Amino acid sequence: MHGVTGRMGMNQHLIRSVLAIRDQGGLALKDGSVLVPDIQIVGRNADRVEALAKRHGVDRWTTDLDAALANPEDEIFFDAASTQLRPALLRKAIEAGKHVYCEKPISEGLDEAVEIARFARERGVKNGIVHDKLDLPGLVKLKRLRDSGFFGRILSVKGDFGYWVFEGDWMPAQRPSWNYRKDDGGGIISDMLCHWRYVLDNVVAPVKSVSCTGAVHIPERWDEADAPYKADADDAAYATFELEGGIIAQINSSWCTRVRRDDLVTFQVDGTHGSAVAGLHRCFSQHRVNTPKPVWNPDQPQQMNFYDDWEEVPDNMVLDNGFKVQWEQFLRHVVEDGPWSYSLAEGAKGVQLAEAGYQSWRERRWVDLPELEV
Incomplete structure (x- = not known):
């Protein structure tokens, strides 16, 4: 090891x-x-x-x-x-x-x-x-819903990943400094789009193309020796993917965001028959017969608690560390x-998506993913 x-x-x-x-x-x-x-x-x-x-x-x-x-x-x-x-x-x-x-x-x-x-x-x-991530309990349950036909025809996916990584000056950073230096192989696109490739391929549908914009939101950080350094690797990525079957997925990945959601990463899958939201361990679903009927009214505070209309998907089995x-x-x-x-051939697909993400950012366009010959 x-x-x-x-x-x-x-x-x-x-x-x-x-x-x-x-x-x-x-x-x-x-x-x-x-x-x-x-x-x-x-x-x-x-x-x-x-x-x-x-x-x-x-x-x-x-x-x-x-x-x-x-x-x-x-x-x-x-x-x-x-x-x-x-x-x-x-x-x-x-x-x-x-x-x-x-x-x-x-x-x-x-x-x-x-x-x-x-x-x-x-x-x-x-x-x-x-x-x-494929063996995380939340995604195991999400895939179980897909395989059972719960969603009907899947329409879209919304993913939100990340948290605030401290700059390292007044509060020590909780990630290593090389993550934020381009010459050392840092960058959230190369790190996370590899994950999103296999998650989308296996839990929803194969990825066919990507449009991605990266950002270096925090240009200066402090390393493990408390010395300032230039943070020139992307610390946020905003990506849209087209999946097989016309499904559209949007996933934001950021080390410059503060969390107000159920988990550090959440995925929402919307389909004609139902929707589900999964984090690392828990998953909540809402079938079409249980879907409320809100009415847009900006003139008064929202009276509905939308969280109350979702039902938790049970474990039903022991789910060990992924x-x-x-x-x-x-x-x-x-x-x-x-x-x-x-x-490793499957791993190469993740590198392909990350490379396409950087190309999309650089050229400001959609990039298709051809079939890999390995």
């Missing part, structure tokens, strides 16, 4: 996924055996890596990636480090015969993403990229060829 001293890699992948699988006694397989992950943490800073390993009872750690990849008993390489480093790391791991799993995006550019996906296929290694669910799926894919849909 490489790059797990960072916030995302440590919390979501190491602690809440792989260590959680280990600590629950392993993963039950079809043949009755149990798979227990044997973890080795790899990183550049020996003190940080050793401290992390000791804190969580991980016996093996190293700063020597080449030596780690040379060990034939370690079959999987996972990366959650910098996007700029990822293509070279994945190639090196694939050349060493490892199955690879990584955070998104695969790379900063589409050509490189397609090249790595093809290389993994040609070498015959199992491969995957994190599609964590990252952990996908780790379990990938481990089964590796050891018993279990079903797996989230290949």
Whole structure:
């Protein structure tokens, strides 16, 4: 596991996924055996890596990636480090015969993403990229509604993501400074449009084209050493997508907005027969027979409480941590060829959408997404 001293890699992948699988006694397989992950943490800073390993009872750690990849008993390489480093790391791991799993995006550019996906296929290694939001309880319920025909004909999607990330001067920032520097691979379009591609493709309908405008709303921020720096990467993106079937989706992504909604991200799907709004964990629906009939009257305060007319979609089943669910799926894919849909080729589609988003912003026009040949 490489790059797990960072916030995302440590919390979501190491602690809440792989260590959680280990600590629950392993993963039950079809043949009755149990798979227990044997973890080795790899990183550049020996003190940080050793401290992390000791804190969580991980016996093996190293700063020597080449030596780690040379060990034939370690079959999987996972990366959650910098996007700029990822293509070279994945190639090196694939050349060493490892199955690879990584955070998104695969790379900063589409050509490189397609090249790595093809290389993994040609070498015959199992491969995957994190599609964590698909296993969030809120989106699981939203997809369940779609699959049941609840919406009728889907008309549109409204998504709202983000929160206020402090500049770092009087209040420490809650995201790393590289996110806001273009040369370091920062930018909310490259970060979030990769997510919105697989969310829309899998929960609603495939994305066909995009119109996107980005912005650098906060041009100066303060880094981890309290030093000011030029924040030149986009910190907000306002995108409209055309989906298969003529569905229109609008998603705002911003690190410069204050939250007044049910969650840090919400998706509303409107259809001829019903609508639903999902956050990370909860989902509320309104069928056409339960839809109120408001009348526009700007001359008096609104008397209706529109929240009262929505019904919560129940869990109906235990929904585990989305990252952990996908780790379990990938481990089964590796050891018993279990079903797996989230290949590096699928990850390349996210890079394609991000690249198209930047092109749309730059050229101020709609950009179509051709079928990828991977």
